[in-house]
Amino acid sequence: MSHYLAIAAVRGIRSREPTVSAASILDLFDGLVELGVLAGPDAEVDGIRRADLENIEARFPASLVQKLWRVGEQSPYARQLGLIIGSRVNLRAMGMISNVTRFADTLSEVIVISARHAAVMSEVENIRSVAQASGVKIVYEITPPEYRLDNAIDRSMAAGVSWARHLTGRPLMPLATTFRHTVTDQAPYRAIFGDAVSFGQAEDAILVAHEDLTLPVISSNPYVKAVLASRLAEQSNGLMRRTTLEGEVRRIIGNALQDPLLSSDYVANQLNMSRQTLHRKLRKESCTYQSLLLAVRKEKAHHYLKNGVSKMDELSALLGFSEPSAFFKAFRSWYDTTPGKFEGRGS
Structure with missing residues (x-):
């Protein structure tokens, strides 16, 4: 029985409730601790502490993520919380997708892996790439709609840019970035995504230039990638079978x-x-x-x-x-x- 299913049996969680990887929740938990929103690693949210999240292959209900965001939204950082947490590269909270993409060949392959196996990170998040004349548009979606929070989208998109910079060692900047929600202060967004950022748009998306897609990943290792990719595929297929x-x-x-x-x-x-x-x-x-x-x-x-x-x-x-x-x-x-x-x- 998986860690998530064990929790479901004990706490009465509906078996069809979408799940999120422990690693993704751990990164959010650590961010809230670093900002002082949570008192420390022993703080509890819905009965969960940091130690419960350290098995990166464990899964928890998506409702736990909602509760963590709600805690954060009571802090002074509420409006920028997703950007702050997404901009960090937390090597202590890497899930299977992060571990595989560390050893990918190019940024293009990183995007392909992330989109194909997005459900392993979170069953409520979807990443898809759409070819454009100038590059590739990466569209971020959170469904069902009740799971979509502005901070959650901000975190995912900021993390995408920050992780790309970390993997390539280059100060990459999107050609364009669009958000569905609106904000009163655009400066924190421009600091991360550049000046070509707009709000109140039809989708949450980042446009990556063709030349950036070919950039090599500095820690590329085909052998290690193949070994980890096999395990990632097992997790992805396991989720499909449970759905x-x-x-x-x-x-x-x-x-x-x-x-x-x-x-x-x-x-x-x-x-x-x-x-x-x-x-x-x-x-x-x-x-x-x-x-x-x-x-x-x-x-x-x-x-x-x-x-x-x-x-x-x-x-x-x-x-x-x-x-x-x-x-x-x-x-x-x-x-x-x-x-x-x-x-x-x-x-």
Whole structure:
């Protein structure tokens, strides 16, 4: 039984609650200790102390991360907490992904490894790369939406830049960086990401130049990389086996709702199976691609309305509808009311 499953059995954690690697939580824990937000390594959050996090292959519920962020948000560092913690390179809290990328050949390979195995770090975080004319755009997503916190996104993106600089030994600067959230003080962001940073955008993303992608990793070691990559693949495959197909399809849909290419073919390709196989396996779990698409849209509509997004065109775009009228019709079928009236119900 894994460490996470042991905790689940003792503390009644739902077996399908998404999990996060102990290493990722350890880095956050250490950052809070360094800032004086936590009293020290023996401080407890939800009954967990630093010593409980030292097995880097252990897993804990994502709700523990939420609780740590909430503790941090009560501190004087609340608004910059994610940037501060993400900018550190904490060699005492390296998980399997960090250990493998230390021995990669180039920065491009680092990005590929990180995106492919992102779930090993956190099942609520997704990293994907999109080819651009000037380089590669790295998109960071946290789903389900209730797990997305501005500090969590700030930490992941700052860590991506800081780790790239550490691995290459070069003062790299993104071509452009975009954030979905807005801030009143942009200076701390510009110090990390450069002047080409903007807020209130459609996605959280970093654009890396083609020439930077070819930079060598200074600690590259093909043999050590191969040994560690084998173990990383085992962990990644183990997570896949513990996740129902329905859960995986929901995750993929949630991450790609705004992608015009989203379809059952798209999802099947992400899962390395044919569309026919996807439909057959979903039927065995008593669901369909279309029912899951509607369910994800319904859940996200509820979340966005509860968090102040109320414009019809914005909601329609966020949920991947071709036009606001299609969203309005779907919403009435889900809740038997309009988005405006639903917002006022406090549902």
